[in-house]
Amino acid sequence: MADDETNLVRSKGEEDIPAQYGSTTTQQPSIEEFDEKELNEIYEEIGFGPAQYLYWTLVGLVSYSDFAELTLMAVLLPMLRCEWGLSSAFETAIVLSMFASYAIFAMLFGRVADAYGRKSVLQWSILSLLLAAVGGALSPNKWVFFVTRLVTGACVGINLSCIACYSTEFAESKYRAYGILNFAISSSLGIAAVSGEAYLLISLIGWRWLIIIVSLPAVPALILLLVLPESPRYLCVSGQQERAMQAVRFMAKLNGKTLKENVRMICYEREDLGSYPILLNQKNKKSTIGLSFMYFNNIFVDYGFLVLIPLLLSSNYCGTATAPVHKCQPLTKDNLLELTVAGSAAVFGAIAAFIFAQVSGRLKPLRVSSAILVVAVASLFICINHIVIFVTVTTIKFFDTFANVIIWIMMPESFPTNIRSTAIGFINGWGKIGGVFGTGSVYLLFYISPHLLFGLFF
Numbered sequence: 001m002a003d004d005e006t007n008l009v010r011s012k013g014e015e016d017i018p019a020q021y022g023s024t025t026t027q028q029p030s031i032e033e034f035d036e037k038e039l040n041e042i043y044e045e046i047g048f049g050p051a052q053y054l055y056w057t058l059v060g061l062v063s064y065s066d067f068a069e070l071t072l073m074a075v076l077l078p079m080l081r082c083e084w085g086l087s088s089a090f091e092t093a094i095v096l097s098m099f100a101s102y103a104i105f106a107m108l109f110g111r112v113a114d115a116y117g118r119k120s121v122l123q124w125s126i127l128s129l130l131l132a133a134v135g136g137a138l139s140p141n142k143w144v145f146f147v148t149r150l151v152t153g154a155c156v157g158i159n160l161s162c163i164a165c166y167s168t169e170f171a172e173s174k175y176r177a178y179g180i181l182n183f184a185i186s187s188s189l190g191i192a193a194v195s196g197e198a199y200l201l202i203s204l205i206g207w208r209w210l211i212i213i214v215s216l217p218a219v220p221a222l223i224l225l226l227v228l229p230e231s232p233r234y235l236c237v238s239g240q241q242e243r244a245m246q247a248v249r250f251m252a253k254l255n256g257k258t259l260k261e262n263v264r265m266i267c268y269e270r271e272d273l274g275s276y277p278i279l280l281n282q283k284n285k286k287s288t289i290g291l292s293f294m295y296f297n298n299i300f301v302d303y304g305f306l307v308l309i310p311l312l313l314s315s316n317y318c319g320t321a322t323a324p325v326h327k328c329q330p331l332t333k334d335n336l337l338e339l340t341v342a343g344s345a346a347v348f349g350a351i352a353a354f355i356f357a358q359v360s361g362r363l364k365p366l367r368v369s370s371a372i373l374v375v376a377v378a379s380l381f382i383c384i385n386h387i388v389i390f391v392t393v394t395t396i397k398f399f400d401t402f403a404n405v406i407i408w409i410m411m412p413e414s415f416p417t418n419i420r421s422t423a424i425g426f427i428n429g430w431g432k433i434g435g436v437f438g439t440g441s442v443y444l445l446f447y448i449s450p451h452l453l454f455g456l457f458f
Contacts, residue, residue, distance in 0.1 A: 035260060035262050036266050044172055045259065050254045055170040061224070062122070063183050063190065065190065067191050073307070075336070079202075090146075098150060099436045101153035105153075105154040106432060109125075109161055110161035110423070111425065113161060113425070114422045117231075118166060119229075119230040126221055129156070130222070132149075132152045133214070134215075136149065136152070138208070167179035167182060167183040177358065177409055180354075184408060185347055188350045191343045191346050192343030196343075197210060236267040241267045245263075245265050248265070284415060284419070284423070287414040291407060294366075298431070300438040301457055303435035303439050308453075309393045313335045313389075325447065341390075345394045345395070353402040354409075356402075362410050366406045369403045379392050381451060
């Protein structure tokens with residue numbers, strides 16, 4: 001079963017114990033007595049139950065919190081523009097640095113998570129995210145706030161590289177798409193919830209407490225992460241067979257099942273964990289480059305519209321003869337309500353993407369949604385009234401999320417466990433580079449020529 005890169009891991013205690021030690025040591029089963037099983041077989045035996053729901057809760061809390069943190073900037077910047085007198089250039093610097101740190105750390109720490117484990121990387125990243133949220137809420141000036149957003153971007157990049165793997169590694173392969181659906185819906189809820197929380201609370205408690213409230217889901221996520229074991233799939237390919245068996249026995253106990261003592265996991269240890277050469281070899285190169293290109297384009301549009309929609313809704317753009325003026329103009333409650341509705345379209349887009357991916361495969365729904373997205377963006381060139389603008393941006397949010405979820409489903413199923421986090425981090429990083437260009441284009445061009453900006457998205 002072994003080749004140059006793969007060797008079968010066998011647990012300690014396989015050899016027969018000499019008779020002279022029998023009086024003081026419990027004899028382990030011999031090799032013939034072991035019931036060797038693949039991880040998928042063990043997952044099938046322990047079933048799908050509370051253990052998987054706990055892991056999916058962890059995934060949901062982290063992805064919700066991460067995307068809420070990213071969306072929060074679109075809500076806060078118009079307010080901070082008034083309080084701290086932010087220039088358009090400084091607003092651009094905050095957003096670009098946040099997404100740039102996201103891209104860099106997603107690429108770097110995807111490989112770290114493959115080499116050293118998802119759990120330890122996530123623990124430190126979530127803790128840092130919470131500290132950055134507290135720092136942002138206590139910021140005495142725009143420079144301290146700038147630094148906290150830089151740290152937030154880095155933590156979100158690290159989190160999403162790991163959590164996308166977590167969503168698929170704790171159940172049989174047939175549940176992989178459901179894990180991505182959980183990740184996608186939670187992310188979409190995070191996007192919609194921020195503007196809803198701002199609509200309900202910001203006039204009562206102010207923006208500083210809003211930052212704290214948005215970050216709160218990360219607290220139970222950190223607690224769950226401390227309690228739950230590392231990914232058995234990662235432990236298996238990294239040669240930690242004993243820990244992998246402990247993890248699945250823990251899961252079995254949570255599911256009310258019992259694994260026999262002689263069950264042993266067949267693991268194939270990989271020495272090329274987190275290998276970039278493997279990621280870009282002949283077998284994986286097409287998937288890596290293709291998904292990176294598609295995700296770059298989609299996130300260019302996604303994150304561009306993340307910051308563009310509040311500007312469109314608050315600037316009274318439709319019908320103006322000249323470009324909007326950068327001025328102190330916080331979002332009104334009506335604007336926040338419209339943002340909440342538009343953000344909610346992402347939830348339905350995620351659900352629709354999952355259904356169509358199950359029925360029609362991956363590429364066909366992706367092509368159709370991309371075509372509709374092009375038509376929706378093109379319609380912004382013709383401004384009729386505010387209601388049409390609102391309907392258009394809601395449609396864009398739906399189909400952009402639809403396309404992103406299809407890509408998310410494709411990511412983990414396109415790569416083996418030993419480079420999965422590296423691959424997701426790499427593709428995520430390229431996506432966020434697209435996000436840097438998308439958000440930067442909005443802040444640089446919206447106040448010069450909205451039509452030129454729409455042309456870039458088109």
